[in-house]
Amino acid sequence: MKxxxxxxxxxxxxxxxxxAQHPGALLxxxxxxxxxxxRAGKKQTDLVVDVKHIPELNALHHDPAKGLTLGxxxxxxxxxxxxxxxxxxxxxxxxxxxIGGTQIQGRASIGGNLCNAAPSADSIPLLIALGxxxxxxxxxxxxxxxxxxxxxAPGRNVLGPGELLVSIQLPPGPARSGARYLRFIPRNEMDxxxxxxxxxxxxxxxxxxxxxxxxxxxxxTPLFVREAGEALAGQPVTPEAISAAAxxxxxxxxxxxxMRGTADYRRHLCSVLTRRALETxxxxxxxxx
Amino acid sequence: xxxxxxxxxxxxxxxxxxxxLTGTKEGCNDGNCGACTVLMDGRIVNSCLVLxxxxxxxxxxxxxxxxxxNQLHPVQQAFLQNAALQCGFCTPGFIVAAKALLDQEPAPxxxxxxxxxxxxxxxxxxxxxxxxxxxxxxxxxxxVKA
Numbered sequence: 001m002k003x004x005x006x007x008x009x010x011x012x013x014x015x016x017x018x019x020a021q022h023p024g025a026l027l028x029x030x031x032x033x034x035x036x037x038x039r040a041g042k043k044q045t046d047l048v049v050d051v052k053h054i055p056e057l058n059a060l061h062h063d064p065a066k067g068l069t070l071g072x073x074x075x076x077x078x079x080x081x082x083x084x085x086x087x088x089x090x091x092x093x094x095x096x097x098x099i100g101g102t103q104i105q106g107r108a109s110i111g112g113n114l115c116n117a118a119p120s121a122d123s124i125p126l127l128i129a130l131g132x133x134x135x136x137x138x139x140x141x142x143x144x145x146x147x148x149x150x151x152x153a154p155g156r157n158v159l160g161p162g163e164l165l166v167s168i169q170l171p172p173g174p175a176r177s178g179a180r181y182l183r184f185i186p187r188n189e190m191d192x193x194x195x196x197x198x199x200x201x202x203x204x205x206x207x208x209x210x211x212x213x214x215x216x217x218x219x220x221t222p223l224f225v226r227e228a229g230e231a232l233a234g235q236p237v238t239p240e241a242i243s244a245a246a247x248x249x250x251x252x253x254x255x256x257x258x259m260r261g262t263a264d265y266r267r268h269l270c271s272v273l274t275r276r277a278l279e280t281x282x283x284x285x286x287x288x289x
Numbered sequence: 290x291x292x293x294x295x296x297x298x299x300x301x302x303x304x305x306x307x308x309x310l311t312g313t314k315e316g317c318n319d320g321n322c323g324a325c326t327v328l329m330d331g332r333i334v335n336s337c338l339v340l341x342x343x344x345x346x347x348x349x350x351x352x353x354x355x356x357x358x359n360q361l362h363p364v365q366q367a368f369l370q371n372a373a374l375q376c377g378f379c380t381p382g383f384i385v386a387a388k389a390l391l392d393q394e395p396a397p398x399x400x401x402x403x404x405x406x407x408x409x410x411x412x413x414x415x416x417x418x419x420x421x422x423x424x425x426x427x428x429x430x431x432x433v434k435a
Contacts, residue, residue, distance in 0.1 A: 006342050028340070035299070035338050036319045048296065050343060076331060102386065103323060103410025106332035107339070169397035189407040 001039050002092045008050040012091070012137055012166065015054055019162040020139050027164055029057070029073040030107035032100065035118045057111070060089055068170040072111025076100075079110065082209040088281035089130070089170060090284070091179035091198075093124050098183070101190050106109050111165050117151040117221065123127025124151065125198030126220035127182040128214035132170045138163035148214065176203040180277040183216060184269050193217045194261040197249065197273035201232070203285045208232040213245065213274060218253035218266050239284055246275040301325045303341035304351060310379050312352040316410070323409030326382035327351050333389045335408070352381035354428040355388055363433075364388045364426040373422035375413035383409050387423045395431050399424065 006024075007009075009015040025047040028034055039041040051057050055115035057073040062084035070079070070092075072102055079085055086093045099108055099122055114121045114134070127147040134145045139162045147168070150157050159165065173179075182194035196216030202209040211229040214224055228248035235241040256267035294303045301318075304327070305308045316324035318337045325336040328350035355362045366386050367373070374380045383406065390397055390405045397405065402423050403416070411419060 002298040004297055006340065008342075028343075031338050031340065032335075033318055033345075035340070039319065048340075052343075088395075089380050100320075103333050103335045103408045104320060104338075106329070106334045133379075160385055189404055193323070264361070284342075 001035075002044060003203075003240045004038075004042075004045050005045060006050065006052050010053045010094065012054055012056050015049065015051065015164065016137055016139060016162065019164065021048075025049050025159050027051050029109045029112040030075055030104075032104050032108040033112060045223055049236050049244070052125035058083070059167060064088075064172060067172040068092075070110060070168045070170065072115075072165040072167055073109050073289055074111070075107055076105035076111050079211065088173060090124055091281075092123075092130070092135075092170070092182055093230065095198075097180045098122055098189070104225060111168060114147065114150060114168070115157055115159070115165055117153070117155050117157045119154055119218035119221055120193045120196070121222060122193060122196060123181060125196055125216045126179065126222045127168060127170075127198075127199040128213045128222060129179055129181075129200040130170050130173075131200070131212060132168050132266070134161050136165045137166045139288050142166070144169075147223075172281055173200075173288075174202050174209075175207075176285045177201065177287055178203075178281040178286075178288060179215075180280040180284070182273045182277045182280075186275060192260065195253075195255070195266045195269035195273060197270065197277045197283050199274065199277040201267040201278065201281045202262060202280065203237060206237055207237050208241070209247070210236060211278070213249055214252055215249060215270055215274075217260075218255040220254075223252065223254070227251050228252065231264075233276075234271075242275055242278045245278065246271045249274040292314035292341075296340065298341045299337050300327070300329075300339040300341050300344050300349070301336040303344070304336060304349075307341070309352055310353055311366050314378055314381055316378065316382075321405075321408075323382045323386065323411065323433045324379050324384070326385045326409065328385060328389055331389075333386050350385070352384050355384055362388060362426075363429045364391065364423065367422040367429065368419070371418050371422040371425060373414060374411075375420040379409060379413075381409070383419055387419075387426065390423070391427050391430055395434070396427060397423075 045256040059071040076096035121276040133166040179200035183193035185191035314324040316322035
């Protein structure tokens with residue numbers, strides 16, 4: 001790796017000041033993407049800023065009324081090991097457990113997964129489906145960005161100079177709601193999604209009150225398919241309604257052909273994964289209190 | 290332990306080149322193979338994906354710290370008895386990762402063992418003997434406790 005300097009600020013204020021002085025600085029949370037990219041020469045910097053000592057980025061706090069505050073640097077093992085996350089957001093606990101292997105999960109964060117902005121990122125479709133919002137701090141204060149608006153291109157996001165992701169806010173799940181992320185990989189674990197689907201549903205008297213659906217690895221960014229969820233709203237919970245939404249998801253996908261799969265195969269997967277994820281989410285919503 | 294390093298040096302480089310603990314191996318150097326697995330504050334991590342400076346104040350356990358003097362840890366003993374290695378390059382990473390699993394889960398299923406060790410690659414054994422060794426070590430550790 002090329003030479004760089006290292007700083008580990010202990011507060012958000014200090015970090016924002018530091019980033020203002022060093023516009024080329026790169027942020028280090030779990031390091032499982034950054035250190036690989038630095039070593040490969042894909043990224044270069046004179047200053048690596050370790051954000052793991054900032055309290056706001058380490059927060060993992062659930063409030064039944066306000067939802068979940070997920071600090072941007074909280075590693076996956078803390079997420080799936082947290083009792084409140086397991087009971088209130090089981091789909092989030094599951095997704096934290098399929099990113100990389102055990103060693104990666106000991107370090108990697110969902111915030112880092114989001115900032116790395118890979119089209120195939122496993123956590124992002126689920127965050128979109130759950131209606132998550134990013135809290136961003138920077139030289140002109142803090143702002144909020146919906147997760148579906150955060151990624152702008154492969155490896156790129158909306159963060160401007162001197163800005164950093166502080167936390168991800170997940171609104172509380174309403175009664176009778178459920179969510180699920182499913183991906184297809186040719187192995188059993190430790191692989192990059194050929195395609196993925198994250199969904200959430202809210203039910204009321206046998207009818208979809210609302211639904212949100214997002215896809216992985218079938219567009220330059222994680223893809224929010226708003227119209228697929230909206231098509232479910234007001235529909236009775238039937239296999240036909242679910243299949244129709246899955247077909248909308250298939251139609252919205254804009255995949256490429258690469259070594260992981262052909263565009264046609266990815267479109268097919270969008271339909272199958274969306275349908276299956278919706279079926280599980282509906283099951284969970286029915287079992288929810 | 291105290292050591293000096295450059296910010297760009299990984300924990301793996303620090304362990305091997307600065308401190309001289311060469312039990313931890315460098316395989317892929319990008320987080321895929323698990324040969325460099327160490328315990329950091331009780332969690333297994335790829336030491337190639339940790340900066341040496343990040344280890345300040347942390348408790349690090351390498352494969353050198355698994356045995357008690359001349360007394361091999363049951364995981365190490367079980368690897369020998371089951372011939373769970375051929376070339377041996379991946380073994381330190383497997384030993385550290387398997388011990389970490391058994392420290393927190395005394396009776397993991399075969400599926401659980403395979404999933405936990407999915408970040409450790411072995412190109413010789415085909416994994417079955419490794420899984421058998423971990424199962425045997427788990428049983429022995431349970432008997433010691435009982």
